[in-house]
Amino acid sequence: MxxxxxxxxYSGADAVFKGVYFTPAQASGPLPVVLIxxxxxxxxxxxxxxxxxxxxxxxxxxxxxxxxxxxxxTDMADLIxxxxxxxxxxxxxxxxxEAGVNAAKAIPGADLTRMGAMGYCFGGTAxxxxxxxxxxxxxxxxxxxxxxQGNSLNSPKTLSxxxxxxxxxxxxxxPPEEVVAFKKEMADKQADWQLHAYGQTLHAxxxxxxxDPKFGAVYNxxxxxxxxxxxxxxxxxxx
Amino acid sequence: MLAGxxxxxxxxxxxxxxxxxxxxxxxxxxxxxxFLLTACTSAVLLPHGLMHPAALFxxxxxxxxxxxxxxxxxxxxxxxxxxxxx
Numbered sequence: 001m002x003x004x005x006x007x008x009x010y011s012g013a014d015a016v017f018k019g020v021y022f023t024p025a026q027a028s029g030p031l032p033v034v035l036i037x038x039x040x041x042x043x044x045x046x047x048x049x050x051x052x053x054x055x056x057x058x059x060x061x062x063x064x065x066x067x068x069x070x071x072x073x074t075d076m077a078d079l080i081x082x083x084x085x086x087x088x089x090x091x092x093x094x095x096x097x098e099a100g101v102n103a104a105k106a107i108p109g110a111d112l113t114r115m116g117a118m119g120y121c122f123g124g125t126a127x128x129x130x131x132x133x134x135x136x137x138x139x140x141x142x143x144x145x146x147x148x149q150g151n152s153l154n155s156p157k158t159l160s161x162x163x164x165x166x167x168x169x170x171x172x173x174x175p176p177e178e179v180v181a182f183k184k185e186m187a188d189k190q191a192d193w194q195l196h197a198y199g200q201t202l203h204a205x206x207x208x209x210x211x212d213p214k215f216g217a218v219y220n221x222x223x224x225x226x227x228x229x230x231x232x233x234x235x236x237x238x239x
Numbered sequence: 240m241l242a243g244x245x246x247x248x249x250x251x252x253x254x255x256x257x258x259x260x261x262x263x264x265x266x267x268x269x270x271x272x273x274f275l276l277t278a279c280t281s282a283v284l285l286p287h288g289l290m291h292p293a294a295l296f297x298x299x300x301x302x303x304x305x306x307x308x309x310x311x312x313x314x315x316x317x318x319x320x321x322x323x324x325x
Contacts, residue, residue: 088301
């Protein structure tokens with residue numbers, strides 16, 4: 001069992017952020033840290049549950065607040081207005097992510113030589129941007145049903161962080177041509193990358209509340225379980 | 240800019256705007272946004288990556304440097320009803 005989440009307010013970039021971290025109950029010695037980047041709707045209870053579950057596996061799990069102020073949303077009408085500023089200004093997104101990386105350094109017991117990141121949907125794109133930026137603090141990143149489109153920011157010739165993409169093969173938000181472009185980007189960057197595509201699987205396959213086939217977002221129990229295990233295997237290897 | 244903060248434009252002011260060119264820039268619509276805009280209309284994606292016409296409403300708002308949320312806030316809209324001009 002994990003401890004209760006510990007709030008961690010941090011600032012940087014252009015806002016104040018209200019993150020929370022979970023630690024294993026039987027923690028001893030420095031522990032690897034995994035940053036968790038939420039989907040478009042913010043650091044909600046679903047993300048906290050994921051963080052607690054990850055802490056049960058032996059990690060300090062630090063859920064970031066990318067939107068700022070601890071803002072969460074439930075109205076789909078807020079989706080495009082929420083995401084547009086980040087996708088039109090990926091530098092701003094990166095600044096906020098790096099503020100989270102720096103904040104993690106203040107967590108007691110954190111082994112800063114073993115830091116990774118994972119994220120869902122928008123958060124999946126976010127952790128890939130951290131890898132693209134060549135952030136030396138990160139050993140590996142995992143994207144769950146995240147967008148794969150690259151950015152135009154400065155990036156090193158090669159990427160140091162290992163990359164795992166967990167993708168729904170039928171995700172209408174991430175079409176095949178975007179996957180192809182991502183593969184080329186990773187090859188060009190000589191990245192250590194892998195992509196697991198789950199068949200018969202749509203967008204948001206890890207979100208139990210997702211049940212909208214017409215929209216292309218449906219929970220998939222087996223893909224959820226397999227992807228979680230794939231992430232654990234990955235972090236065990238790289239952290 | 241809210242009405243009443245500037246004097247009413249004269250006819251010459253208006254006619255002087257003929258052939259005025261706004262600063263142009265390219266604006267591409269990412270797939271995810273085209274998908275969501277399309278889904279908002281309960282339609283299916285157009286073939287060959289074609290943009291849904293709903294974007295013709297969305298893009299000028301972005302190009303004007305504002306947002307629907309800002310317009311709603313400006314109009315003090317607190318419901319799903321449209322903003323009406325009295």
